[in-house]
Amino acid sequence: xALDYILTWANGFPDAAINSFQRALDTWSAALTSNVAVNITxxxxxxxxxxxAVCIPNPVQxxxxxxxxxxxxxxxxxxxxxxxxxxxxEPDMNxxxxxxxxxxxxxxxxxxxxxxxxxxxxxxxxxxxxxxxAFWELPGWPYTGSYGNQALINLANQMVQGTGQALGFQxxxxxxxxxxxxxxxxxxxxxxxxxxGAYANNSVNLGAPLVGNNLFFDLNRYQVYAPNPFVPFTSxxxxxxxxxLMRPSIGPGVRVRAxxxxxxxxxxELGW
Numbered sequence: 001x002a003l004d005y006i007l008t009w010a011n012g013f014p015d016a017a018i019n020s021f022q023r024a025l026d027t028w029s030a031a032l033t034s035n036v037a038v039n040i041t042x043x044x045x046x047x048x049x050x051x052x053a054v055c056i057p058n059p060v061q062x063x064x065x066x067x068x069x070x071x072x073x074x075x076x077x078x079x080x081x082x083x084x085x086x087x088x089x090e091p092d093m094n095x096x097x098x099x100x101x102x103x104x105x106x107x108x109x110x111x112x113x114x115x116x117x118x119x120x121x122x123x124x125x126x127x128x129x130x131x132x133x134a135f136w137e138l139p140g141w142p143y144t145g146s147y148g149n150q151a152l153i154n155l156a157n158q159m160v161q162g163t164g165q166a167l168g169f170q171x172x173x174x175x176x177x178x179x180x181x182x183x184x185x186x187x188x189x190x191x192x193x194x195x196x197g198a199y200a201n202n203s204v205n206l207g208a209p210l211v212g213n214n215l216f217f218d219l220n221r222y223q224v225y226a227p228n229p230f231v232p233f234t235s236x237x238x239x240x241x242x243x244x245l246m247r248p249s250i251g252p253g254v255r256v257r258a259x260x261x262x263x264x265x266x267x268x269e270l271g272w
Contacts, residue, residue: 093128
């Protein structure tokens with residue numbers, strides 16, 4: 001069945017923005033299927049320095065019918081694979097929208113100075129469905145790279161605290177374990193970054209490729225965004241493709257409201 005949703009609108013989400021967000025949900029409903037409704041909280045008008053919007057997924061692992069053990073899945077995908085709601089009474093994701101940008105909520109082309117809410121909602125929901133790598137890099141040379149680092153969770157919690165709004169679930173300790181998306185990230189030779197035979201976790205060896213812009217999602221080798229310096233919540237979690245829904249950012253005056261084929265194939269490879 002097509003994706004269905006349980007929606008919570010937080011912090012005075014305005015009607016025009018709700019309509020725009022709903023159009024983004026309709027796009028995903030037409031693209032993916034699940035027998036379990038996706039529970040989404042959308043939070044309006046918060047302080048997000050440097051971001052127009054941010055999505056934080058609810059992580060889950062080691063559930064019934066899991067394809068891989070000791071790997072983090074977004075709970076929306078975990079629900080689909082387990083065919084049950086794994087996080088009762090919790091949202092599968094919370095999408096926060098900034099109060100520091102001008103939002104366009106119409107159906108036409110956004111003006112040059114306004115951010116298209118439908119496009120950005122479609123993009124952020126994709127993070128909540130699985131486009132999250134959990135890679136991390138310490139600043140300073142030589143770079144030390146890792147995945148499942150608690151520093152990432154600490155930064156996410158700090159961001160949520162800065163919004164003054166509730167997340168709706170508790171982020172777990174990642175315990176140095178990868179995400180299902182992160183499992184698929186490879187170098188030019190085809191070595192997975194989570195293959196400890198090639199790259200030890202929390203190592204200088206892993207640090208270099210995370211900023212080399214030569215990393216790929218293994219299915220048809222879609223290049224992912226890996227700039228120098230490393231950017232938390234941005235590096236690896238996007239495609240290095242200026243035409244994709246999952247480009248690193250969607251700026252003002254830009255609309256990208258469709259799910260392109262590479263993004264859909266990647267999500268299908270994750271289990272959707």
